[in-house]
Amino acid sequence: MTILTFTxxxxxxxxxxxxxxxxxxxxxxxxxxxxxxxxxxxxxxxxIGAALLASIANSSGAASAYVKEGITxxxxxxxxxxxxxxxxxxxxxxxxxxxxxxxxxxxGVILLFSAAxxxxxxxxxxxxxxxxxxxxxxxxxxxPTKDGExxxxxxxVGAGFSIMTLAGVxxxxxxxxxxxxxxxxxxxxxxxxxxxxxxxxNFMIGVTAAASAVVYLQRGYxxxxxxxxxxxxxxGGAFTGSKLLTRLDPKVLKYIFCLAISFVAVEMIYNGYNxxx
Amino acid sequence: MKKFISKNFLAxxxxxxLIGLQLRYGVITASVIVLLGGLIYLYQSGSSGMPSYHTxxxxxxxxxxxxxIITGLKTINAKSVIQLGVIVLIAxxxxxIAFSLIGFILExxxxxxxxxxxxxxxxxxxxxxxxxx
Numbered sequence: 001m002t003i004l005t006f007t008x009x010x011x012x013x014x015x016x017x018x019x020x021x022x023x024x025x026x027x028x029x030x031x032x033x034x035x036x037x038x039x040x041x042x043x044x045x046x047x048i049g050a051a052l053l054a055s056i057a058n059s060s061g062a063a064s065a066y067v068k069e070g071i072t073x074x075x076x077x078x079x080x081x082x083x084x085x086x087x088x089x090x091x092x093x094x095x096x097x098x099x100x101x102x103x104x105x106x107x108g109v110i111l112l113f114s115a116a117x118x119x120x121x122x123x124x125x126x127x128x129x130x131x132x133x134x135x136x137x138x139x140x141x142x143x144p145t146k147d148g149e150x151x152x153x154x155x156x157v158g159a160g161f162s163i164m165t166l167a168g169v170x171x172x173x174x175x176x177x178x179x180x181x182x183x184x185x186x187x188x189x190x191x192x193x194x195x196x197x198x199x200x201x202n203f204m205i206g207v208t209a210a211a212s213a214v215v216y217l218q219r220g221y222x223x224x225x226x227x228x229x230x231x232x233x234x235x236g237g238a239f240t241g242s243k244l245l246t247r248l249d250p251k252v253l254k255y256i257f258c259l260a261i262s263f264v265a266v267e268m269i270y271n272g273y274n275x276x277x
Numbered sequence: 278m279k280k281f282i283s284k285n286f287l288a289x290x291x292x293x294x295l296i297g298l299q300l301r302y303g304v305i306t307a308s309v310i311v312l313l314g315g316l317i318y319l320y321q322s323g324s325s326g327m328p329s330y331h332t333x334x335x336x337x338x339x340x341x342x343x344x345x346i347i348t349g350l351k352t353i354n355a356k357s358v359i360q361l362g363v364i365v366l367i368a369x370x371x372x373x374i375a376f377s378l379i380g381f382i383l384e385x386x387x388x389x390x391x392x393x394x395x396x397x398x399x400x401x402x403x404x405x406x407x408x409x410x
Contacts, residue, residue, distance in 0.1 A: 002327065003323050004324060007315075040330070046333065053366060060373075063297075065297070213367045214367060214400075217364075219335055221335075231308065232311060
């Protein structure tokens with residue numbers, strides 16, 4: 001295969017990954033890793049490098065819109081970024097000592113969990129009485145809805161912070177945004193309305209991914225020949241996805257894709273178990 | 278600039294607008310550089326055989342330090358140009374933290390100046406801490 005053919009096929013694949021990632025809410029980076037390793041037999045370390053870049057591009061692109069609308073809770077994001085960035089650096093450091101097959105198995109498990117998380121029931125209710133810590137840290141805020149500004153408060157700040165640290169470690173280790181864990185921490189634990197938790201999680205993914213990306217860049221995980229089609233393809237796909245999302249409610253699509261991704265996850269676990277990486 | 282200081286609420290919104298714009302232009306700039314580098318890359322070596330990505334060679338491939346990238350840029354080396362775009366992309370969220378820090382300083386929010394400073398420090402340790410091992 002020539003470089004040109006490889007680039008074009010990968011570009012098309014990354015575009016689809018970005019589209020599926022955006023429609024399911026999983027993020028393009030997550031779909032890129034199995035695409036590169038299972039289809040193109042690329043070493044998982046290059047795949048992780050490319051996926052991290054795709055996550056940063058996706059997160060920053062989408063966050064720019066949400067931040068302007070005033071849905072994102074910037075203070076909450078900044079506070080929790082202490083946890084995710086420290087976690088991400090730790091993850092990037094332990095990645096060196098982790099065999100690639102173990103990384104592949106862990107990736108598959110997280111992918112299964114993420115797929116399950118995207119189809120669960122979401123927290124729509126705004127909590128009216130927050131905990132002491134939420135006041136002290138000025139985390140309570142409001143967000144715009146169809147019926148005007150809605151105030152919300154939050155609780156279990158410590159538990160949320162802990163889950164975020166874990167999300168950061170996994171993000172640094174596997175090269176993914178671990179949006180599912182971030183939403184779990186905010187949505188289910190801290191009782192933040194789902195619209196705020198998803199946009200704030202998205203806002204944080206870029207910073208979390210950047211924390212480990214700088215380490216990976218220096219280790220040679222980011223190959224220009226792979227980074228180029230992956231970044232542009234995923235960005236394009238995510239852009240198309242976000243346009244489609246405003247016009248259709250992809251509930252059925254979401255279930256189909258999540259099912260498909262679960263099979264991919266099982267394949268990753270199976271191959272990792274058989275030392276194929 | 279007057280609006281920044283006049284009222285906390287207004288300042289909050291202005292900073293949000295600023296961060297939104299900065300993120301958008303960061304991603305656009307990075308994509309354009311990556312696209313340019315990519316086109317040069319395809320023009321120069323599109324017809325050669327695909328490198329073996331099955332084996333990981335890490336830093337031996339080059340272009341992993343600022344020095345290597347800058348040296349490559351002088352001769353318009355395609356891979357260097359792509360890596361420059363990659364660096365702009367990674368720098369985008371890091372710059373966002375710096376912008377937030379300025380915002381919190383303007384608001385005189387000491388708690389969040391501290392929190393943002395911690396996040397920025399973690400980033401700096403990650404960049405300059407020699408964690409590549």
